[in-house]
Amino acid sequence: MATSTTAATAPAGSGREPMGSDVDARTRARAQKKREAEHLRTLTLGPGRKGRVAAYTVVAVLAALWALPMVWAVLSSFKSEADVSAAPLQLWPEGGWTADAYRNVLAAGDIPLWIWNSVLVSTLVTVITVIISALAAYAFSRQKFRGRRWLFVLTIAALMVPPQILIVPLFDQMIALRLSDTLLGVALPQVVMPLMVIVMKNFFDQIPVELEEAARLDGASDFRVFFSVVLPLSRSILTAVSIFVFISAWNNFLWPFIVTNSPEIMTIPVGLGTVKNAYGVQYASEMASAMIGALPLLIVFMLFQRHIIRGFATSGMGGQ
Amino acid sequence: MTTTTNSPASTPRPPAAAGTSLAPRRRPGKQPAPSRTGYWFLAPYLFFFAVFLVWPIIYGLWMSLTNRSLVNDESSFAGFANYSEALTDPQMWSSLGNTLFFTVISSVPLILVSFAMAYLVYTGLKGQWLWRLTFFAPFLLPVSVVTAIWAFLFTNDFGLINGLLDRFGISQVGWLSDEQVAMWSIALVTLWWTVGFNFLLYLSALQNIPDHLYEAAQLDGAGTWRRLFSITLPMMKSTTGLIVLLQALASLKVFDQIFLLTAGGPNGATRSILQYIYDAGFTGYRLGYASATSYIFFALIVLVSLAQMWFAKRKDS
Numbered sequence: 001m002a003t004s005t006t007a008a009t010a011p012a013g014s015g016r017e018p019m020g021s022d023v024d025a026r027t028r029a030r031a032q033k034k035r036e037a038e039h040l041r042t043l044t045l046g047p048g049r050k051g052r053v054a055a056y057t058v059v060a061v062l063a064a065l066w067a068l069p070m071v072w073a074v075l076s077s078f079k080s081e082a083d084v085s086a087a088p089l090q091l092w093p094e095g096g097w098t099a100d101a102y103r104n105v106l107a108a109g110d111i112p113l114w115i116w117n118s119v120l121v122s123t124l125v126t127v128i129t130v131i132i133s134a135l136a137a138y139a140f141s142r143q144k145f146r147g148r149r150w151l152f153v154l155t156i157a158a159l160m161v162p163p164q165i166l167i168v169p170l171f172d173q174m175i176a177l178r179l180s181d182t183l184l185g186v187a188l189p190q191v192v193m194p195l196m197v198i199v200m201k202n203f204f205d206q207i208p209v210e211l212e213e214a215a216r217l218d219g220a221s222d223f224r225v226f227f228s229v230v231l232p233l234s235r236s237i238l239t240a241v242s243i244f245v246f247i248s249a250w251n252n253f254l255w256p257f258i259v260t261n262s263p264e265i266m267t268i269p270v271g272l273g274t275v276k277n278a279y280g281v282q283y284a285s286e287m288a289s290a291m292i293g294a295l296p297l298l299i300v301f302m303l304f305q306r307h308i309i310r311g312f313a314t315s316g317m318g319g320q
Numbered sequence: 321m322t323t324t325t326n327s328p329a330s331t332p333r334p335p336a337a338a339g340t341s342l343a344p345r346r347r348p349g350k351q352p353a354p355s356r357t358g359y360w361f362l363a364p365y366l367f368f369f370a371v372f373l374v375w376p377i378i379y380g381l382w383m384s385l386t387n388r389s390l391v392n393d394e395s396s397f398a399g400f401a402n403y404s405e406a407l408t409d410p411q412m413w414s415s416l417g418n419t420l421f422f423t424v425i426s427s428v429p430l431i432l433v434s435f436a437m438a439y440l441v442y443t444g445l446k447g448q449w450l451w452r453l454t455f456f457a458p459f460l461l462p463v464s465v466v467t468a469i470w471a472f473l474f475t476n477d478f479g480l481i482n483g484l485l486d487r488f489g490i491s492q493v494g495w496l497s498d499e500q501v502a503m504w505s506i507a508l509v510t511l512w513w514t515v516g517f518n519f520l521l522y523l524s525a526l527q528n529i530p531d532h533l534y535e536a537a538q539l540d541g542a543g544t545w546r547r548l549f550s551i552t553l554p555m556m557k558s559t560t561g562l563i564v565l566l567q568a569l570a571s572l573k574v575f576d577q578i579f580l581l582t583a584g585g586p587n588g589a590t591r592s593i594l595q596y597i598y599d600a601g602f603t604g605y606r607l608g609y610a611s612a613t614s615y616i617f618f619a620l621i622v623l624v625s626l627a628q629m630w631f632a633k634r635k636d637s
Contacts, residue, residue, distance in 0.1 A: 037444035043534040044443040044552075046544045052445075059440040062433075063454040069512065070457070072480050073469045089483030128368075136365035143358030151362070158373060160625050162573050164594050165614035168601045169380035170372070172388075189372045197365065222357040253463045253576040254594075258602065273464030273580050283472050290468040297460040305449070 077101055077287035084284045101288035110263050111292055114271035118250055118296070121187045121267055125249040126242050128191040134238070137200035138226050142212070152201075158194040167258050174259055181261045190249055196241050203237040204230065239307050247308075250297055268293050384611035391605045402612035412613065414588060415596040416620075418503065422578075422592065423571040426507040430567055431560070433511060434518030439552065441519075442526040452523075456516035463513075467580035470509045471496070496582050499589040506578055506590060513577070514570070518563050525559035526552070561635075565628045572621060593617050 045051030075091075076084050080100060083093035105111060139145070140152050170189050171180070179185030211233070212225050220228070231238070253269045260266050263275055272293045301308060384402055388395040406412050441451045458466065473480045474495035482492040495505040529552065537547050575594035578584065584591035584599075591599075597617065601610030 037446075040442075040444040040531070043531065043538060044544070044547065051544050055440055055443060055445055058436070059445055059451055062437060062440070063451055066454050066458065066512065068480075069469050069473055072473065076472065085478050089478060089480065089486070132365040132368060135361045139358040139361035143361060145356060145358035148358065151366075155369075158369070160622055161373065161377065162569075162618065162621055164573055164575065165597070165618050166373070166376040166380065168597070168607050168610045168614060169376040169383055171601075172383070172607060173376060173379065188368075192368050192373045194369075222361075226361070247460065251460075251462050254598075258598075269462035269464045271464075272462065272468065283475075286468050287472060290465040294461050294465045297462075298457065301453075301457065301460050305453075 073287045073290060076284060077291050079284055081282050081284045084287075101282075101284040102292070105285050105288045105292065109289065110266070110271060110275070111268070111289060113264060114266050114268040115293075115296060117183060117186075117265065118267040118269075121183055121256070122246050122249040124183075124187045125190045126246045128187075129193055129196060129245045130238060130242050132191065133193065133196040133241070134200055134231070134234075135226075137197045138204055138230060140197070140201045141204035142209075143222070155194045155197055158192075159198075163189075164254055167255060170255075171258055180259055181265055183265060185259050186256045186265070186267065187249075189255060190252060193245065196245065200234075200237055200241065203234060207233055243304060243308050246300075247297065268296075380611045380614060383608050384615055386608045387606070388608040388611075389605050390601065390607050395608065398608065402609045403616070405609065406613045406616055411588070411591075412593075412596060412616075415591045415593045418589070418591055419572060419574065419593045422503055422507060422574055422590075423568055425504065426510045426571045426574075427564070427567045429507070429511050430515055430518055430571075431563055434515045434563070435522050435556070435560075437515065437519045438522030438526055439548070442523060455519050458513050459516035461513065463576040464580060466509065466513045467577055470505075470512075471581060474505060497586055499586050502582055502586060502590045506574075506581060509577055509581065510571075510574070518567065521563055522556070522559060525556060529555050561628075561632065565625075568624055569621065572624065 041052065045055055078097045078099060078101070079093040080095045080098055083090065083095050086094070136155075140148065140155075166189075174180040174185045174189075177185075179188070207230060212229050215225050215229050250267075251269060252267075253273065256267045257270045257274065260270055263271065266275070272289055385398060385400070386395045387398045387402070437451075437455050441448060441455075445451070474482075476482060476492060476494065476497070479495075481495065485492055493501060496502050533551050533555075534547055537551055542550065573594060574592050575598070578590050578592050579595055579598075582590045584595050593613070594617070597610050597613045600613060601607050604610075
């Protein structure tokens with residue numbers, strides 16, 4: 001998906017390269033990939049059909065099981081409340097499909113506001129985390145100063161601290177700082193991510209020092225070197241870290257749940273999880289809210305699928 | 321090559337190992353001259369690190385020694401009273417027991433299933449993006465979306481699962497209301513929700529196995545299963561070690577999905593240790609006591625991490 005869009009936009013945008021060679025190269029690369037996949041299939045599953053049939057069966061069953069809850073939620077969100085809670089389960093709604101649940105949810109609830117809050121909080125957390133972690137990682141990787149070693153050991157040791165155990169003192173601290181029940185109070189405590197510093201330091205360690213020395217000989221300051229030599233070389237890790245931080249901030253529940261009180265300040269996981277409508281449980285509406293809440297990150301995922309998978313794979317660790 | 325880069329960047333390494341790779345005492349190549357610029361680079365990070373990590377740790381430790389309350393500003397020194405109360409409270413132990421039970425019943429399937437998924441996708445079956453998307457997508461859902469979907473699936477009379485059981489003439493199960501079953505249901509939800517993360521870690525590790533190992537094995541006449549057990553699984557040892565650690569730490573920290581699905585019920589059967597802390601502090605207003613329990617839990621996490629380091633070290637030597 002991602003490749004097809006870049007293939008369509010790249011030649012139109014640059015316009016300088018002859019289109020033919022680009023397309024040829026892509027076709028060749030695709031053919032090569034196909035051959036490699038075929039080779040791997042033969043190596044791992046054997047040359048016969050039996051292994052393949054078995055593998056496809058298992059993967060299809062697993063995928064069906066994994067898709068089923070989502071599919072059922074989507075279907076239910078397009079039913080009327082009466083059909084959703086009909087006692088003998090019905091796949092096809094008697095009253096037909098309807099988007100009423102979506103209309104009700106969007107008209108009545110704070111969902112658009114919660115999504116907006118989540119966008120603000122996650123963006124703020126991502127920007128601050130990436131900036132401070134990249135600067136710190138560069139200092140740990142390249143700068144020489146007293147105390148560097150034990151400060152880095154401290155950063156590694158901080159990996160062991162589960163953020164969840166800090167909620168009690170942090171909550172007290174937020175009241176003292178007058179940040180409780182504010183978006184800033186939701187965001188700021190999330191920006192300390194020692195793992196990101198370590199991941200980026202490992203990346204900077206692998207950039208050849210010579211590249212920076214050339215710039216330094218030309219009289220560039222340390223900050224200049226960092227911004228014009230190191231950062232441009234680090235686009236891949238910066239993307240990976242940004243995506244990782246954004247997703248974890250977006251999905252964070254416990255801290256935003258503790259620190260927010262008013263519905264206008266809640267993020268989407270907190271709002272959806274704690275504010276129920278006043279008429280008791282209405283499953284069609286709930287599924288509709290859930291689908292609206294699920295949509296933003298799923299769209300982000302579709303757009304950046306390759307980066308996200310690579311980012312998680314190379315630098316990815318640290319659960320929810 | 322510096323001494324710090326002794327492993328390829330693409331294989332994720334446990335945090336513990338990152339610690340041992342530090343200490344580039346004498347690096348080959350030139351070093352930048354010592355300067356104070358480093359502090360300027362570090363300052364913003366250190367500021368947040370100090371305010372939102374180091375200070376709360378110290379402040380929390382102090383709080384745990386007082387009877388600080390959420391509703392009343394007065395607090396007095398209580399010594400270790402909070403700790404001894406927590407350690408003698410059967411509810412604390414049952415929450416801890418629930419947490420450990422959940423860690424075991426969630427981690428084992430999360431590791432086995434994620435490996436099976438990654439291996440199947442790795443073998444180069446067609447439709448890669450579809451399999452990846454299906455297995456990984458639930459990981460991107462906010463916890464409240466996950467729990468809303470599953471609470472609906474688990475509903476007694478018109479939920480999908482009991483509805484299907486009805487069709488096959490099997491009696492309904494109280495997925496979230498039966499004390500014996502509820503924790504298993506939550507483990508199932510957790511498996512569905514988070515397996516994508518381990519799946520990606522395994523998938524990237526599998527892609528680092530050189531093809532020629534399989535080719536050599538094929539020449540030696542090793543069959544499909546033989547290749548899986550003699551090449552793939554041994555090559556996955558360090559990745560599995562990492563995944564076991566990350567999974568255990570993640571499962572010990574379980575709170576969100578339980579809180580939203582059962583709120584710790586029925587009858588405390590699914591209450592986790594983090595919920596015990598939450599209940600003590602934010603519904604019982606006892607911040608000092610909640611802090612003390614936090615530190616008991618922290619000690620458990622440190623023990624698990626140290627045990628992993630010790631195992632990793634022993635394997636190396």
